[in-house]
Amino acid sequence: ESVGWLVRLRQGLAKTGTGIKHVFIEHKVDEALFEQLEDALLLADVGVNATAQVMEKVRARVKKERIDDAKNVKQVVKDVLVEILKPLEKVLDVDAHLPLVLMIAGVNGAGKTTSIGKLTHHLQQSGKSIVLAAGDTFRAAAREQLAVWGERNGVTVIAQESGDPAAVVFDAIASAQAKKTNVVIADTAGRLPTQLHLMDELKKIKRVADKSMAGAPHEVILVLDGSIGQNALMQVKAFDEAVGLTGLIVTKLDGSAKGGVLAALAVDRQIPVYFIGVGEGVHDLQTFDAVEFVDALLD
Numbered sequence: 001e002s003v004g005w006l007v008r009l010r011q012g013l014a015k016t017g018t019g020i021k022h023v024f025i026e027h028k029v030d031e032a033l034f035e036q037l038e039d040a041l042l043l044a045d046v047g048v049n050a051t052a053q054v055m056e057k058v059r060a061r062v063k064k065e066r067i068d069d070a071k072n073v074k075q076v077v078k079d080v081l082v083e084i085l086k087p088l089e090k091v092l093d094v095d096a097h098l099p100l101v102l103m104i105a106g107v108n109g110a111g112k113t114t115s116i117g118k119l120t121h122h123l124q125q126s127g128k129s130i131v132l133a134a135g136d137t138f139r140a141a142a143r144e145q146l147a148v149w150g151e152r153n154g155v156t157v158i159a160q161e162s163g164d165p166a167a168v169v170f171d172a173i174a175s176a177q178a179k180k181t182n183v184v185i186a187d188t189a190g191r192l193p194t195q196l197h198l199m200d201e202l203k204k205i206k207r208v209a210d211k212s213m214a215g216a217p218h219e220v221i222l223v224l225d226g227s228i229g230q231n232a233l234m235q236v237k238a239f240d241e242a243v244g245l246t247g248l249i250v251t252k253l254d255g256s257a258k259g260g261v262l263a264a265l266a267v268d269r270q271i272p273v274y275f276i277g278v279g280e281g282v283h284d285l286q287t288f289d290a291v292e293f294v295d296a297l298l299d
């Protein structure tokens with residue numbers, strides 16, 4: 001089971017990786033190699049800015065180290081990608097506050113509900129108690145889904161039939177404080193049925209959480225679909241500018257994601273990746289490890 005996810009990550013990234021690896025097969029170290037590598041990186045969703053940065057570093061190192069074998073250029077590419085991705089590694093400090101209040105944002109379909117379930121399981125495995133706040137009061141299905149997750153995992157879910165999401169989060173924090181629950185995971189809406197602005201609602205939840213417990217939410221985490229390409233950058237920018245993101249969960253890296261988007265994110269704005277989603281099951285949440293990730297992409 002422990003290696004199963006890595007296999008799925010490798011399979012998920014295989015197509016992308018093949019595109020890059022192909023460049024190094026029986027190729028001389030010349031301008032054509034660099035051009036093909038550049039194209040492959042762009043196709044892998046690395047993005048224009050990050051690709052330029054990778055290419056500059058790779059060219060400089062190949063020149064400096066007088067590398068004349070394409071296979072060794074591949075190692076340089078791996079090293080450069082690891083260097084770029086390393087700053088995204090960060091472990092969620094669950095014991096920083098009691099309760100630790102996590103606000104989870106993300107557009108519908110990104111994998112928010114699934115990720116909350118996985119995260120709950122992950123935290124329970126390390127002995128933490130959790131209360132879930134069903135802050136997506138617009139999707140009845142989301143509330144029900146969360147209730148099912150809660151029941152299955154023996155976790156309290158605070159919900160209101162047609163309530164104010166900020167009030168739900170306020171109550172969940174108060175409940176956690178009273179019961180000394182370790183972690184509050186607050187779900188939020190991914191889309192609103194009215195003209196009401198999503199970002200305004202998230203801002204309100206933040207304000208009200210802080211009223212319930214000064215300093216809360218301690219983490220604002222965006223669940224990001226890893227398979228949406230460069231749109232991921234715009235999504236991260238929009239949420240970060242509105243509510244100040246402290247971390248990401250990047251999902252679906254076992255599937256149609258190209259993986260390179262993480263390098264694009266790392267160059268665009270360095271928001272830590274607390275976890276990656278590598279499947280639909282409850283165990284399929286892993287901490288992000290740059291070396292592991294690049295190996296899965298290029299080996």
Ligand code: GDP
Pocket residue numbers: 106107108109110111112113114115190251252253254255276277278279280284
């Ligand atoms: P939400 O609308 O953001 O709450 O999204 P859901 O949690 O309902 O997930 C949307 C779909 O994506 C569901 O079919 C999930 O099973 C699937 N999904 C979520 N995370 C992952 C992942 O890491 N890998 C794969 N393959 N599927 C995922």
